[in-house]
Amino acid sequence: MIKILNVAYKNLLRKKTRSGLTIIGIALAAWVLVSLLGFNKGYESSLNRDIDNLGFQMIVTAKGCPYEAATLMLKGGTGLRYMPQNITEQIAREPEVEAVTSMLMQAVFDPNKGESGGYSAYLGVDPATFPQMKSFLEFKQGKWFTDPDALEAVLGYEAAELEQREVGDPLLIIEKNVEVKVVGILKRTGTQDDGTIFLPLNSVQKIFGVKDELTGVGIKVKKEADMVQFEEKMYKLPDVQVVSLSQVKQTIMTLVSTAKVMVFSIALIAILISVVGVINTILMSVMERLQEIGILKSMGATAWDIFKLIWLETLILCISGGMIGAALAMATAKLTEVLIRQLLPYAPSGGLVQINLSLIILTFGVVILIGLLSGVYPSWKAGRVRPLEAIRSQVE
Amino acid sequence: MKENGQKVIEADHLVKIYRRGSEEIAAVNDISLSVKVGEFVSFVGPSGSGKTTLINILGCLDNPSSGKLVLAGRTVVDHGEALSEATLTKIRREIFGYIFQKFYLIPTLTVIENVMLPFTFYKKPGAENDVERILKLMGIDHRKDHLPGQISGGEMQRVAIARALVNRPRIILADEPTGNLDTRRSQEIGDLLKGLNQKEGLTIILVTHNPALAKRADRIIELRDGKIYAPVHA
Numbered sequence: 001m002i003k004i005l006n007v008a009y010k011n012l013l014r015k016k017t018r019s020g021l022t023i024i025g026i027a028l029a030a031w032v033l034v035s036l037l038g039f040n041k042g043y044e045s046s047l048n049r050d051i052d053n054l055g056f057q058m059i060v061t062a063k064g065c066p067y068e069a070a071t072l073m074l075k076g077g078t079g080l081r082y083m084p085q086n087i088t089e090q091i092a093r094e095p096e097v098e099a100v101t102s103m104l105m106q107a108v109f110d111p112n113k114g115e116s117g118g119y120s121a122y123l124g125v126d127p128a129t130f131p132q133m134k135s136f137l138e139f140k141q142g143k144w145f146t147d148p149d150a151l152e153a154v155l156g157y158e159a160a161e162l163e164q165r166e167v168g169d170p171l172l173i174i175e176k177n178v179e180v181k182v183v184g185i186l187k188r189t190g191t192q193d194d195g196t197i198f199l200p201l202n203s204v205q206k207i208f209g210v211k212d213e214l215t216g217v218g219i220k221v222k223k224e225a226d227m228v229q230f231e232e233k234m235y236k237l238p239d240v241q242v243v244s245l246s247q248v249k250q251t252i253m254t255l256v257s258t259a260k261v262m263v264f265s266i267a268l269i270a271i272l273i274s275v276v277g278v279i280n281t282i283l284m285s286v287m288e289r290l291q292e293i294g295i296l297k298s299m300g301a302t303a304w305d306i307f308k309l310i311w312l313e314t315l316i317l318c319i320s321g322g323m324i325g326a327a328l329a330m331a332t333a334k335l336t337e338v339l340i341r342q343l344l345p346y347a348p349s350g351g352l353v354q355i356n357l358s359l360i361i362l363t364f365g366v367v368i369l370i371g372l373l374s375g376v377y378p379s380w381k382a383g384r385v386r387p388l389e390a391i392r393s394q395v396e
Numbered sequence: 397m398k399e400n401g402q403k404v405i406e407a408d409h410l411v412k413i414y415r416r417g418s419e420e421i422a423a424v425n426d427i428s429l430s431v432k433v434g435e436f437v438s439f440v441g442p443s444g445s446g447k448t449t450l451i452n453i454l455g456c457l458d459n460p461s462s463g464k465l466v467l468a469g470r471t472v473v474d475h476g477e478a479l480s481e482a483t484l485t486k487i488r489r490e491i492f493g494y495i496f497q498k499f500y501l502i503p504t505l506t507v508i509e510n511v512m513l514p515f516t517f518y519k520k521p522g523a524e525n526d527v528e529r530i531l532k533l534m535g536i537d538h539r540k541d542h543l544p545g546q547i548s549g550g551e552m553q554r555v556a557i558a559r560a561l562v563n564r565p566r567i568i569l570a571d572e573p574t575g576n577l578d579t580r581r582s583q584e585i586g587d588l589l590k591g592l593n594q595k596e597g598l599t600i601i602l603v604t605h606n607p608a609l610a611k612r613a614d615r616i617i618e619l620r621d622g623k624i625y626a627p628v629h630a
Contacts (some may be wrong), residue, residue, distance in 0.1 A: 002505070002513060003516065007516055011502070011504065291500060296517070298457060298488060298492070298494045299563075300518035300563070301516075301517040301518075302482065303481070305516075305517045387488075388457040
């Protein structure tokens with residue numbers, strides 16, 4: 001018994017070139033759709049990862065305390081406020097927190113620095129948590145401290161240049177008259193870390209005589225956590241101020257969303273073009289076969305039978321195109337990434353085009369929807385043709 | 397095996413008017429006739445005499461402007477009012493098998509697939525058991541796996557006739573079935589139709605310009621200007 005699907009398939013074979021070109025049109029639309037959606041997903045998650053790699057998304061400092069070196073310098077190395085060290089444990093207990101790290105910032109005036117002297121910023125960090133949280137920091141030379149109480153220093157790229165130190169060199173902390181050993185020099189990061197001298201937290205506390213006190217706590221918040229809500233919670237701690245990177249992230253993500261609208265617009269245009277192509281192909285095919293449709297109706301085919309037949313033809317075209325397009329997108333994902341990286345040299349690191357099963361399923365859904373929608377008009381038109389009008393259509 | 401007597405088609409004062417601008421043309425002008433079960437009737441006449449229009453009305457492919465049509469005891473048109481298109485579709489597939497001058501075979505389907513095409517939409521119970529017999533009857537059983545492009549015009553028309561027969565119709569409507577064939581093939585098709593009428597007991601309504609083919613019928617009705625000019629008994 002011959003099935004309607006078989007008839008639909010064989011009908012498409014009658015005009016192989018036209019059917020083939022239509023399938024190519026749909027495949028290109030599907031390719032663009034998968035690639036753009038994959039790029040969108042990949043770019044967003046890469047950007048997210050890069051932002052997360054900044055280390056902590058939030059710093060809690062004592063109220064009024066400068067939270068970054070530049071402000072401390074501007075204040076002439078003064079104005080430091082302290083929080084008790086146990087605040088770190090208190091913060092770490094919050095369910096939204098993924099990791100915390102204690103920090104103690106100090107500044108020392110060095111009259112030999114530059115022409116008229118300058119401040120050196122020392123940041124005491126917890127060797128157990130800080131390097132993990134700032135895992136993106138790379139060493140030009142050396143490594144992190146060997147011991148939490150060691151008199152060792154890791155220099156930011158610019159700090160090393162300024163102090164003219166290399167790994168193994170001694171570094172004198174003027175005023176305190178304490179000498180520490182340089183054990184590592186970081187690569188340039190483009191952040192304030194470049195100008196910072198890192199020491200173990202315990203050592204800074206000892207050297208500067210601020211036992212059990214901190215100037216800041218860096219917090220990495222869990223991905224699923226509500227940042228705003230958590231920020232409010234942090235403000236409930238006594239005498240603290242909260243500096244959040246969530247605003248920065250939000251601004252970047254707003255920019256990304258704008259780009260996303262553009263990406264979707266392009267995908268939409270590609271889809272519209274393929275819809276018009278499909279309608280054109282099927283409509284032409286219906287017009288050319290009007291007499292035949294009349295004969296099918298005289299054989300007993302109902303309007304619904306004809307509708308189904310033409311609709312199936314549209315679906316076959318769309319599903320074939322969708323499959324080819326998705327396969328093309330998967331096969332060329334790497335190439336697309338290379339091209340994007342050439343166009344966007346400052347694109348985030350990691351996989352920029354992420355094509356996964358859910359994306360393929362989504363694209364298939366869209367392509368089938370295209371098929372269903374673009375098949376409606378030609379199928380309806382074919383279905384409502386009266387047999388005699390159809391049979392006569394070319395005779396007259 | 398003819399079962400004579402019972403009327404399968406009863407047409408009463410059928411009129412079909414076409415409008416061309418302000419002009420009205422009566423393609424079928426007050427025709428009344430009846431066809432008995434198992435009868436073979438030919439309609440002849442010059443071009444424009446209304447033969448095809450009449451056969452289309454009788455075959456529920458077209459609606460008359462006025463008149464009454466009863467098929468196998470069921471009133472299909474009364475006072476020019478026809479049944480719904482859906483009901484007419486059911487009547488068409490139950491009662492008729494159509495053969496046209498053009499064969500309208502689907503070029504990408506094989507002979508047997510073309511013959512069985514009506515089953516895609518509707519199948520009378522057990523009709524599939526007749527397919528092989530019909531292919532043999534039409535002399536195309538050896539061609540069943542060929543595509544239409546690989547067979548002759550005469551064979552293509554045989555395929556079209558086989559397709560019209562697979563759903564066990566009560567009436568075969570053939571509109572110029574030999575119009576695209578040479579004399580020898582026309583004669584073969586004439587033999588086939590006559591055989592279907594005599595051996596299978598099928599009622600056959602034929603429209604033709606071919607006098608030799610028309611003469612195969614039990615009754616020849618000549619039309620002129622949309623009217624029955626002369627009923628002639630063969």
